[in-house]
Amino acid sequence: MxxxxxxxxxxxxxxxxxxxxxxxxxxxxxxxxxxxxxxxxxxxxxxxxxSPVGYIVGGMAALGAVIGFSLQTWVTTDAYPLVISGKPLFSWQAYIIITFALFVLFGAFGAVIGMFRLNRLPRLHHxxxxxxxxxxxxxxxxxxxxxxxxxxxxxxxxxxxxxxxxxxxxxxxxxx
Amino acid sequence: MAAIDSQTYTFTDRGRFGIAALGAGVLGVVLTVIGAFTDTHTFFASWLTAFAFWATIVLGALFFVMLQHATGAVWSVVTRRAAEAMSMTLPLLLLCFIPLLFGLHDLFHWTHAEEVATDHLLQWKSPYLNTTFFIIRAAVYFAAWIGLAWGLNRLSLAQDRDQNPAHTLTLRKLSAGGLFLFAFTLTFAAFDWLMSLEPHWYSTIFGVYVFTGGFLTSMAVLVLFFQFLRGANILSDEVTTDHYHDFGRMLFAFTVFWAYIGASQYYLIWYANLPEETMWYLARWEHGWYVVSLLLIFGHFVIPFVTLLFFRLKRNLTVLRFIAVLLIVMHFVDIFWLVMPTFSDGGVHFSWMHLTAVIGIGGLVLWLFWTRYTANRAIPVYDPKLEDSIAHRV
Known part of the structure; x- marks a missing residue:
């Protein structure tokens, strides 16, 4: 041993x-x-x-925001361009809420997964x-x-x- | 330079801060009153802006005291006396409110009987929006706030004399009930004094928005105040970097909360797109007002948010001081942005009376604050949590 x-x-x-x-x-x-x-x-x-976990959360959150914003931009202006309540196709104000939600979601993923990775978890025995x-x-x-x-x-x-x-x-x- | 006895925490020398504040206050008020004779309309608008600016800060301090008692917070015990003294300036703010009663006709569209007669919506609202009820409500708000501030101060100071830890529990109960009362009175005060400037417009979240800005700014004022004391070597061992760190966290949390509430209000109105709601934002975008709106987004949210995000910057007293000054200035911009579009046809007009009114009311408030603060021990020496509070580490 x-x-x-x-x-x-x-x-x-x-x-x-x-x-x-x-x-x-x-x-x-x-x-x-x-x-x-x-x-x-x-x-x-x-x-x-x-702990560097804060920077992981920051990076992931920023990634989430970019994904959220670009996904909606693509959907509403290119993939399915529908006029809704007379507003322009690129109504960025409407995107902010989902952008924010993905910002938080990815940040939370970063926090949990980052914490596990940095702690070298999960492991079954020590x-x-x-x-x-x-x-x-x-x-x-x-x-x-x-x-x-x-x-x-x-x-x-x-x-x-x-x-x-x-x-x-x-x-x-x-x-x- | 003010000085303090390091054993009893009583002030041995009050320094010149009080007299300087009183001088500035009297000068500011006198100049503003002179302005009232040249342009009454602008005077009342400026006075309302300055009054709302200081009243929200002082009410933020009252909320801070109750919040700390109700949650049984430890870290803030060393800082509580300053917030208590700040809340004791409410009677002075009542005095500053009285001149506004003479300007109701200048300020509030709903006081014009001939307009109301031809306006169906204002008729509908008139059981609430009428001068008599307006004054009664204001009296109720001030009675509640002054009563709470007086009770919280009296019990806290009683503990200095009789050393009875039971006061801490009484204060907790009083604060728990007080917070409830505070939430309602502040919400309706915000509706009455600021939202009813545009009597057709309404937003149920408006009170929360006004409260958040005031509470945030009262934290910024406390940060500056304790750094000012630190300059005179007062409480520099008691209020440590870790306490500033916690203030930094409060500033961070409420910067985000302010933006969250502001954005929530905006999005609901933007989505629904109803003319009687959107006109409020339209007035804050057209004729150059978009500059002020963008200034708020960046100065009141983006810059403090990004700065306070970082651990080390929250612990850096110079950075914190910069952010505190920025947030105080931005709170004024925020109140200006709430009040002034109603009175500025075609553009942003910053009057010299805004400046003198803010200095006038502010000087008097700070003078009374300093007088109250230095009259008692600088920290609640017999609070059972004091020792842990001084030893507080993040």
Missing amino acids: KTYGMIAEFSSPAALMDAAKQVRTAGYSKFDCHSPFPIHGMDEAMGLKR PLFYSEQFARVTDDGFMLHIEADDTQFDEEKTEAFLASVGGTNIELVRGA
């Missing part, structure tokens, strides 16, 4: 946040924190950058689930894991380091 990484438990959200800061300062980059609820300031403590204690992060556990792929990872040194920043129940996780 390949080594996936190492997890450690911390006593409180504050201890976890403090540990995250120290793990980052120590030069680790492939690590993550797990808690039953969001912890304010954690992104900053872990040194996470802003090596961390081999750890029995890890299930407690959905209940009362505040945990941090460092991946074995991290250039600084070393079984003994990382274990000693996690203990030094206050980690308990340190466990080496093996799995595919």
